Amino acid sequence: MNKSESKYFNTALLMDEALMKLLEVKDFEYITVKEICAKAGVNRSTFYLHYETVDDLLTETMEYYNEQFLKQFSVAPDQFIPSIHSAPLNELVLINPEYLRPYLSFIKEHKSVYRAAFKNPVCMQAEKQLEGISEYVLKPIMKRFQIPEEEQSYWISFYIHGCKAIVQEWIKRNCEDPIEKIEGVMIRCIRPDKEQWHLQCGE
Structure with missing residues (x-):
């Protein structure tokens, strides 16, 4: 899923931000889907509609931020x-x-x-x-x-x-x-x- 083109962009961004906040206080391997959903204010079915695992969310989150950073140079x-x-x-x-x-x-x-x-x-x-x-x-x-x-x-x-x-x-x-x-x-x-x-x- 490309966040910038998805109609679920805002929801995806909420989950990005939730993951980032959780990473500040605990190691990645201990972060659960339940915690992400609670912090993002979404339900588990919404999470699994887009991702299979927390690893998938992490990969996409970093890809998104990398894209945003590279625009500083390319645009x-x-x-x-x-x-x-x-x-x-x-x-x-x-x-x-x-x-x-x-x-x-x-x-x-x-x-x-x-x-x-x-x-x-x-x-x-x-x-x-x-x-x-x-x-x-x-x-x-x-x-x-x-x-x-x-x-x-x-x-x-x-x-x-x-x-x-x-x-x-x-x-x-x-x-x-x-x-x-x-x-x-x-x-x-x-x-x-x-x-x-x-x-x-x-x-």
Whole structure:
């Protein structure tokens, strides 16, 4: 079932939200259909009309949120993609506030989902949230720098795991720090040249 095309979209979204809230307080394997239905305000027959198991709901829930996140990049690529293809190489970097802001904004808006994702990193596919940055930003930049394809996965892995660790700490603090601050932290950690450090610190 594609949630965005289903006439039962609102009901499905209620079950998504119920699952996310339950994941914040208990492990996935202990969550029952009864609990999901109670929190979502739907009956069991409605749940089984769309899903066979809680695993099915989890898979579809994460697919839905991944789709919503990737739209941040795909619906308005002109915001940053042209600069990637036309900027001088000495101005081209793998990490930039323009690339990070859609990602961090989405996280802050859906921090309860991400909190659940980091508590369940395997079943929640947390790393897939950075696929948009990888596809639309990292790979085009590495292509311009002629980084061999066999090395690109290492670069992407370093970038993704570094960003994910910072985001996880941010979520622990309930995303209280402003997005601009987290952008600066990521840039200084991943690209810690002296000039950029001064720029990001406002010196």
